[in-house]
Amino acid sequence: MSAPHIVYNEGYLDEQTKRVIRRALLKGVAIPGFQVPFASREVPMPRGWGTGGVQVTAAVIGASDTLKVIDQGADDTTNAVSIRAFFEKVAGARSTTRTDEATIIQTRHRIPETPLAEKQILVYQVPIPEPLRFLEPRETETRRLHALEEYGLMYVKLYEDIARYGHIAKTYDYPVLVNGRYVMAPSPIPSFDNPKMHQSPALQLFGAGREKRIYVIPPFTDVESLGFEDFPFEPQRFDQPCEICGSVGVYLDEVIIDDRGNAMFVCSDTDHCERTATASVRDETTEVSA
Amino acid sequence: MKNETPLLSVTGAGHRYGDRFGCRDVSFDLWPGEVLAVVGESGSGKSTLLGMLSQRLTLDEGTIRYRTARLSDADLGGAGEDERMAEDLLDLSTLSEREVRRLWRTDWGFVHQNAADGLRMHVSAGGNVGEPLMANGWRHYGKIRAEAEEWLRRVEIPADRIDEAPATYSGGMRQRVQIARNLVFGPRLVFMDEPTSSLDVSVQARLLDLIRSLVAELGLAVVVVTHDLAVARLISHRTLVMKDGVVIESGLTDRVLDDPQAAYTQLLVSSILQG
Numbered sequence: 001m002s003a004p005h006i007v008y009n010e011g012y013l014d015e016q017t018k019r020v021i022r023r024a025l026l027k028g029v030a031i032p033g034f035q036v037p038f039a040s041r042e043v044p045m046p047r048g049w050g051t052g053g054v055q056v057t058a059a060v061i062g063a064s065d066t067l068k069v070i071d072q073g074a075d076d077t078t079n080a081v082s083i084r085a086f087f088e089k090v091a092g093a094r095s096t097t098r099t100d101e102a103t104i105i106q107t108r109h110r111i112p113e114t115p116l117a118e119k120q121i122l123v124y125q126v127p128i129p130e131p132l133r134f135l136e137p138r139e140t141e142t143r144r145l146h147a148l149e150e151y152g153l154m155y156v157k158l159y160e161d162i163a164r165y166g167h168i169a170k171t172y173d174y175p176v177l178v179n180g181r182y183v184m185a186p187s188p189i190p191s192f193d194n195p196k197m198h199q200s201p202a203l204q205l206f207g208a209g210r211e212k213r214i215y216v217i218p219p220f221t222d223v224e225s226l227g228f229e230d231f232p233f234e235p236q237r238f239d240q241p242c243e244i245c246g247s248v249g250v251y252l253d254e255v256i257i258d259d260r261g262n263a264m265f266v267c268s269d270t271d272h273c274e275r276t277a278t279a280s281v282r283d284e285t286t287e288v289s290a
Numbered sequence: 291m292k293n294e295t296p297l298l299s300v301t302g303a304g305h306r307y308g309d310r311f312g313c314r315d316v317s318f319d320l321w322p323g324e325v326l327a328v329v330g331e332s333g334s335g336k337s338t339l340l341g342m343l344s345q346r347l348t349l350d351e352g353t354i355r356y357r358t359a360r361l362s363d364a365d366l367g368g369a370g371e372d373e374r375m376a377e378d379l380l381d382l383s384t385l386s387e388r389e390v391r392r393l394w395r396t397d398w399g400f401v402h403q404n405a406a407d408g409l410r411m412h413v414s415a416g417g418n419v420g421e422p423l424m425a426n427g428w429r430h431y432g433k434i435r436a437e438a439e440e441w442l443r444r445v446e447i448p449a450d451r452i453d454e455a456p457a458t459y460s461g462g463m464r465q466r467v468q469i470a471r472n473l474v475f476g477p478r479l480v481f482m483d484e485p486t487s488s489l490d491v492s493v494q495a496r497l498l499d500l501i502r503s504l505v506a507e508l509g510l511a512v513v514v515v516t517h518d519l520a521v522a523r524l525i526s527h528r529t530l531v532m533k534d535g536v537v538i539e540s541g542l543t544d545r546v547l548d549d550p551q552a553a554y555t556q557l558l559v560s561s562i563l564q565g
Binding site: 229 | 410435
């Protein structure tokens with residue numbers, strides 16, 4: 001008994017679908033932060049697991065690309081590993097865990113610590129593309145609010161936070177104003193990462209598969225996190241360094257290490273952590289030998 | 291302080307539902323500081339008229355003109371638009387959706403019968419009152435908060451309940467929050483659709499008192515729709531009586547209620563229970 005031999009088109013999606021997505025991407029580049037509707041296709045994973053990101057990646061990836069996939073900063077989670085393997089198989093692309101070597105980085109919930117460069121593409125998986133969604137449930141109305149640039153409602157959310165907690169308590173998916181025009185949901189990245197989007201040299205693509213929306217931040221675009229004059233946006237801060245590599249000024253995850261609730265704080269970006277740790281070990285070795 | 295031109299001038303206005311008119315051939319002028327009551331039985335086209343005036347329903351015949359003082363210094367549009375805006379009376383049908391929504395934000399209030407329609411029930415009272423300010427570009431939390439506090443005080447909401455959601459309030463309090471929300475941005479014209487009819491009688495009286503004093507204090511023009519003649523008597527200067535979508539009688543409120551001319555108005559006035 002022979003297994004049926006399946007030949008996939010390059011990047012899994014058929015050429016027409018890739019054209020549809022590329023057209024949406026181009027429109028997104030032309031209107032930074034605007035949510036472009038697109039015909040979201042089925043991909044071999046359930047909706048909500050990054051189907052939007054996978055479709056966007058499939059539309060831009062080629063055999064000469066090097067793909068990195070991160071899930072909450074980690075390269076080694078099930079989802080990240082299987083998406084990497086998927087594109088190795090269907091696009092013939094190489095994959096890497098190193099941020100600086102990748103040409104395309106598909107991400108869920110993080111922007112890498114290593115600064116991105118020109119000619120790199122960051123693809124975000126987006127669960128809910130509409131920043132006004134939980135304040136205004138009607139899609140017809142939110143589209144109108146975007147069209148007429150009426151963003152008072154977004155500030156109501158921030159007002160409520162300050163009234164209740166004394167500061168803006170939203171720490172992820174923190175709304176941003178792109179290019180001075182569209183308010184955009186940056187996908188559930190921590191607000192720690194928000195400043196990295198501003199004037200980033202990389203192209204940032206956002207794909208929401210279930211909600212069928214694509215939006216884009218072109219390179220070197222202004223991305224301003226919203227805030228009040230007397231309560232401006234403040235990204236999260238961490239006082240202690242990473243307990244593995246000793247980095248400061250990075251986003252830390254709390255990891256529970258035993259049954260008594262003890263925890264350690266370590267880098268959420270595994271690639272950054274690994275490279276910093278290796279580098280410091282090498283430094284120590286050099287010092288000792290010198 | 292009698293103005294030369296009215297604030298709102300309506301001529302032959304009508305709105306059609308399919309091939310039947312919800313209200314038709316309505317004409318009146320409204321001056322600043324004036325309260326106009328629209329009374330009539332249910333189904334007489336009162337709310338349709340209100341929807342039409344506030345541009346929530348389409349105007350299918352006639353014209354509605356409005357004196358726009360503030361749009362002339364508005365930051366939107368080009369020079370041509372500014373010229374048009376500077377005219378005394380502006381035909382509302384020439385406005386784009388953006389301009390109509392601007393009127394909603396800056397010039398017009400709309401108080402719904404059911405407070406849940408006009409409020410965000412799960413946003414705090416302070417947030418509800420502050421929202422129109424934020425929509426108008428206020429970006430200073432302290433100032434927004436102070437203004438919301440001030441307005442909640444004016445509508446007699448206890449200061450310690452500012453951070454509670456209207457969902458936790460009584461009907462009368464909700465209605466008062468709604469009024470604060472509609473007055474906080476300094477409108478010149480307020481539409482009210484049965485503002486008191488879902489409340490019990492003692493609360494009604496206090497709310498009417500409040501509306502009357504705020505209106506007098508701020509010099510607002512108000513169009514209030516009601517089926518309750520007592521409300522018309524208490525707060526309005528002039529009254530329109532509607533039946534089957536047309537205005538059958540209009541005049542000073544005291545004249546209309548004390549000396550009704552139309553047969554239907556006579557019936558309406560005589561049907562009030564006398565104690």
